[in-house]
Amino acid sequence: MSEVIRLKKGFDINLVGKAEKKLVDTIHPDTVALVPDDFIGMGRPKVLVQEGDLVKAGTPIFLDKSMEEVMFTAPISGEVVEVKRGEKRKLLEIKILADKQVDYLEFERYTISQLSSLTKEDIMPELLRSGVWVNMIQRPYAIIANPNDKPKAIYISTFDTSPLAPDYDFIFRGQEQFFQAGIDILKKIAPQNCPIHLGINAKAEVSKIFGSVKNVVVDKFEGKHPAGNVGVQIHHTIPINKGEIVWTLNPYGVIQIGKLFLNGEYDASKVIAIAGSEVSQPQYYKTYTGANIEKYVKDIVKNDHVRYISGNVLTGHKITKNGNLGFYDQQLTIIPEGDKPRFFLSDGWLAPTSRLSFHKALGLMSFLSPNKQHVMDTSQNGEERAFVVTGSYEEVLPMDILPMHLIKSILANDYDGMESLGIYEVAEEDFALCEFIDVSKQDLQAIIRKGITMIRES
Secondary structure, X not given: OOOEEEEXXXXXXXXOOOOOOOEEOOOOOOEEEEXXXXXXXXXXEEEXXXXXXXXXXXXXXXXXXXXXXXXXXXXXXXXXXXXXXXXXXXXXXXEEEEOXXXXXXXXXXXXXXXXXXXXXXXXXXXXXXXXXXXXXXXEOOOEEOOOOOOOOEEEEEOOOOOOOOOOHHHHOOOOHHHHHHHHHHHHHHOOOOOOEEEEEEOOOOOOHHHHOOOOXXXXXXXXXXXXXXXXXXXXXXXXXXXXXXXXXXXXXXXXXXXXXXXXXXXOOEEEEEEEOOOEOOOEEEEEXXXXXXHHHHOOOEOOOOEEEEEOOOOOOEEEOOOOEOOOOOOEEEEEEOOOOOXXXXXXXXXXXXXXXXXXXXXXXXXXXXXXXXXXXXXXXXXXXXXXOOOOOHHHHOOOOOOHHHHHHHHHOOOHHHHHHOOHHHOOHHHHHHHHHHOOXXXXXXXXXXXXXXXXXXX
């Protein structure tokens, strides 16, 4: 039995509105959209379709000119109704009017027994042209992996500790066969002696889907958020040095690979959690990657003055009520907008409330009732100001790096400092909690991405 890695640093954000384990599978999206901005680090996309074209699920829609073998494909069958561009003809999104019945582009289908005889040369063309390869994210840089690289390991985190995160055991229920098939395929394409690591939540019951997986190295973690972040798990098991590469996936991507080879289909259906304090019935919904959310949120939102977030409140992005679900997101969060003025004595920073805060001076009551669920809005409770060195970042980031020094080295364009302080091991999501507790209101995630881009392009 593997040793449990206990993380002492971190902070759980307990919010009202966690999704109940009920599934709605009767809603079909009117449109889906593929958005290049969802794929961080992507170069200039080349569009492969025109408005009016009919596509099937798995039809190539665009590609990245810097890595042309990797295809970005239609999540669902239908008609391309819009190729939307912005300034300087930047591709903003490709929108597809969805068919009521999904029609799949055909890929090679195999049986379980046939998977063992496949070679990397058999597998890679299918992964690249089908669209499932874009689930493969490399560290460092947290960008789509280059299929020509040779990783030292592949890592999969099987749990999410972010606020209102979906229950992976629930959303992937019944997918055991596909998950194992995906693992077997990954083992085929990995270099010799390249292990596949599975990050497991040590505090949860043994999962049916993840507990019996073969051909993997199991790493057990216990701790507060961000214990579920793949970057944190890599740091404590197979830390990345300069020149090394680790490929990462979430379980959804592994299951997509399994379905591709067993069913011969690029299946972009997914189960998401619609959660948050402004949702009257927080629960799970079956949908598709890039789905328009309008039909899903109709009649379940308590009022109109809310923020729709594709993803979680720490790392997700704002969308409109007729916007589209992000490519990598497994949840939609709806919370109050925080744009109303606050008087500091009644509902501001001196108000005698039990609002959630990491800092005891601002949230003493939340420390006295740590399991209390809170209603939080989007207000930052202040504006950007000069850096205040509090030592708080180090208390919530369970990695052996100096986060404040790393941030300052990025702002100073200090390349040597960034390398020595751990830029190769981090991504934006690892600094999301630091940003949440930051009294200086700095956009730390954007700063981290700036540093990653500088190092990558140097």
